[in-house]
Amino acid sequence: MRTPNYPLAVALAEAGWNNSETARRINCRALQHGHRAVAVDRSRVSRWIRHGEKPRPPVPGLLAELLTEHLGRPYSPQLLGIGPARGVLVFLDPKEYHGLAVKAAAANMLLEHYVHELIRDSISRCPPA
Template identity: 55%
Template sequence: MTTPNYPLALAIATAGWSNHETARLINERAQRDGFRGVAIDHSRVGRWIRLGEKPRPPVPDLLAVLLSERLGQTCTPELLRLTPGHRVHVFLDAAEHEALLAVATAANLPVEEYVRALLRADLARLPSRPR
């Protein structure tokens, strides 16, 4: 199962860039910064957004810098969900799943995003977080 990368899609849309423009800017920055093996095209950017594929280094850092400069706010590879994540499997009964789906729909969020937000909010309330 693939999950679209909504944070990345939103950042690129807010920047006003197309997939072509995003790829061109990454390639230019990579060339300028001495990364000779980077050759991104628009279809690759589309797969990062639609399928949640993760680009290989140094691309996540390059894209985060470009978006930070364009948007005037800090964008990190983690915030853009360009780094590998950790999966947690939670088994719900049918009623629990339906309730969760109903609340996520009311919040206009995909259920995965809503669950992620719930977990992050609970984790933030913990007295100390191991690093």
């Protein structure tokens, strides 16, 4: 099971858009850009938020564009958690791996999710560049 998409949920709440309004705006913008095959509904938006599903292009770009215009600050699909994932390869020695695995199990989390949360926490503590 995927995790909820909190960045997207926060941005939509800040915009004051419910799932239906979000879907309506995306569909209208898609038509303006000539994307006739885009048909987003409220249940699809809900799955993006609740289950971390990612919409297919061109929807991530359209939604980022809409939120940028509405909220007055730049958004990207990656910032909203709906863009393509960026992979990072980290080599661990067996003791490091085992230590992380034990802590993830104690937190009742998959190892990948546990490490992801550690990295997010670490990044949030860094001063802006």
